[in-house]
Amino acid sequence: MGETSIFECGACGYKSGHIRWGVGENDSSKRFLPGVCRHCREIVEIDLTGHDVLIEHFTCSKCGRPVFFFEKAETFECPRCGAPNLRITQEKYW
Ligand SMILES: [Zn+2]
Ligand SMILES: [Zn+2]
Numbered sequence: 832m833g834e835t836s837i838f839e840c841g842a843c844g845y846k847s848g849h850i851r852w853g854v855g856e857n858d859s860s861k862r863f864l865p866g867v868c869r870h871c872r873e874i875v876e877i878d879l880t881g882h883d884v885l886i887e888h889f890t891c892s893k894c895g896r897p898v899f900f901f902e903k904a905e906t907f908e909c910p911r912c913g914a915p916n917l918r919i920t921q922e923k924y925w
Contacts, residue, residue: 832856833863835922838874838907842914847874851925865907866898872910874917 833853839846847865855861862879868891875898877889884900891898901907907917 833861833925835925836865837920837922838865838917839920840909840912840914840917843909843912845909845911848876849922850874850876852876856924864900866900867908867910868894868896868898869910870894870896874907874910 833851833855835849835851837847837849850865851863852865853863860880864877864879864884865874866877866889867873868875871891871893873891873893875891875893877898877900879889882889889898890896906915907919908915909917
């Protein structure tokens with residue numbers, strides 16, 4: 832079961848889009864994870880469906896540059912101002 836979340840920064844007011852992560856509830860072959868595009872300075876959804884996280888590189892759907900996964904699942908850094916501890920609002924499951 833996957834979650835949809837919004838990441839918000841209390842320091843600069845940055846707010847992400849609706850980011851899916853986890854594995855699809857209805858289609859377990861679908862997998863997404865949140866990542867960061869340092870070029871767009873956005874948190875983006877990375878589509879892992881059918882990909883191998885360990886060997887493949889993933890790119891931003893907007894600018895085509897490489898995206899990075901968050902290193903620790905517990906602390907999310909703001910892509911705009913670098914402040915730690917983004918607030919995560921959990922929305923619906925997908
Ligand atoms: Zn910020
Ligand atoms: Zn980008």
